[in-house]
Amino acid sequence: MSHDRIAQQFAFLVEADKLKTIIRRTSLIDLSRQENSAEHSWHLVLAAMLMREHTAVEFDLLHALEMLTIHDLVEIDAGDTFAYDASGQATKAQRELDAAERIFGLLPSDQAAYLRALWEEFEARETPESRFANAMDRLQPLLQNARSDGGSWRTHDLTRDQVLDRMAPIESALPTVWPIVVEIIDAFCASGLIRVP
Amino acid sequence: MSHDRIAQQFAFLVEADKLKTIIRRTSLIDLSRQENSAEHSWHLVLAAMLMREHTAVEFDLLHALEMLTIHDLVEIDAGDTFAYDASGQATKAQRELDAAERIFGLLPSDQAAYLRALWEEFEARETPESRFANAMDRLQPLLQNARSDGGSWRTHDLTRDQVLDRMAPIESALPTVWPIVVEIIDAFCASGLIRVP
Numbered sequence: 001m002s003h004d005r006i007a008q009q010f011a012f013l014v015e016a017d018k019l020k021t022i023i024r025r026t027s028l029i030d031l032s033r034q035e036n037s038a039e040h041s042w043h044l045v046l047a048a049m050l051m052r053e054h055t056a057v058e059f060d061l062l063h064a065l066e067m068l069t070i071h072d073l074v075e076i077d078a079g080d081t082f083a084y085d086a087s088g089q090a091t092k093a094q095r096e097l098d099a100a101e102r103i104f105g106l107l108p109s110d111q112a113a114y115l116r117a118l119w120e121e122f123e124a125r126e127t128p129e130s131r132f133a134n135a136m137d138r139l140q141p142l143l144q145n146a147r148s149d150g151g152s153w154r155t156h157d158l159t160r161d162q163v164l165d166r167m168a169p170i171e172s173a174l175p176t177v178w179p180i181v182v183e184i185i186d187a188f189c190a191s192g193l194i195r196v197p
Numbered sequence: 198m199s200h201d202r203i204a205q206q207f208a209f210l211v212e213a214d215k216l217k218t219i220i221r222r223t224s225l226i227d228l229s230r231q232e233n234s235a236e237h238s239w240h241l242v243l244a245a246m247l248m249r250e251h252t253a254v255e256f257d258l259l260h261a262l263e264m265l266t267i268h269d270l271v272e273i274d275a276g277d278t279f280a281y282d283a284s285g286q287a288t289k290a291q292r293e294l295d296a297a298e299r300i301f302g303l304l305p306s307d308q309a310a311y312l313r314a315l316w317e318e319f320e321a322r323e324t325p326e327s328r329f330a331n332a333m334d335r336l337q338p339l340l341q342n343a344r345s346d347g348g349s350w351r352t353h354d355l356t357r358d359q360v361l362d363r364m365a366p367i368e369s370a371l372p373t374v375w376p377i378v379v380e381i382i383d384a385f386c387a388s389g390l391i392r393v394p
Contacts (some may be wrong), residue, residue: 042266059277
């Protein structure tokens with residue numbers, strides 16, 4: 001194993017530190033500050049370890065955890081695009097492709113290709129691992145918002161349909177969890193924090 | 198799968214959010230603030246994915262990633278004990294045992310037992326997965342400190358022997374990486390940031 005290879009891995013790990021400075025719209029549950037994408041990614045991995053038992057199909061948990069760990073790294077260059085921001089979403093794909101090229105490209109080529117493939121798989125939402133990972137990426141902000149007085153739902157005046165649509169990956173990946181998700185959303189509708197037009 | 202079981206998992210995931218407020222001695226590499234234990238845990242999982250190829254023995258990567266994900270959760274109650282703080286280290290074990298009891302105890306009993314066993318395995322440093330996980334827990338702060346002008350080494354006036362002793366788990370788990378770690382430490386000794394008595 002060459003000195004150069006290890007140096008590339010170290011350089012990538014140093015660059016990855018910047019994900020801790022990418023700020024999301026979601027707050028910590030104690031409302032002390034907004035969440036960053038590195039700690040968000042950690043929370044998804046933890047959620048995946050515990051919620052995997054609720055999935056309808058068999059899948060490779062290691063593969064899903066690796067996917068969740070790297071899924072937001074492109075935000076180091078592309079920033080966090082708010083899920084409900086239509087104009088940001090329109091340019092997101094190209095910005096993230098450029099970011100993937102640069103950031104994963106810091107690694108030895110075999111590892112760059114592996115992480116890039118994991119990221120593309122996450123984005124495509126076609127494999128069981130990717131569908132499950134995307135469901136975790138919806139469930140964790142739901143819990144954050146539900147426990148922080150409406151969180152990013154409140155501040156962005158969303159409707160019930162918008163929130164349900166955003167949460168839909170949970171319905172297909174974790175069918176037995178879905179009714180509880182709908183209960184949480186409906187409680188927020190009842191209290192007026194999510195709009196029912 | 199009962200409603201109660203999912204509610205316990207959600208309550209645990211909400212409690213885990215507090216790990217994002219546990220502040221470590223290590224700074225982010227850009228020196229903008231100190232690191233928290235949740236984003237630190239994420240960084241270790243990422244490091245593990247990339248560095249596993251350097252280990253001397255075969256091991257179960259999924260098991261190591263799960264261990265790294267949960268290894269600091271006890272700090273929600275017990276706080277982060279600085280590695281070089283002797284008096285804090287003396288009371289750390291009991292504080293963390295109490296924390297493990299309460300925090301993992303929020304989960305359904307089978308998952309509580311699983312996470313607790315993972316944490317105990319991490320602390321015991323006896324299995325290949327645990328030795329590797331502990332090596333990651335040393336390597337990441339090394340990179341943070343090396344790229345942030347000495348970081349927690351500088352502010353705590355450490356000697357070369359103290360730092361080498363702290364980094365020793367890297368030597369046994371990742372023997373081919375060790376010479377590069379010693380190079381980094383010696384460069385800091387040469388520049389006067391680590392003391393050579």
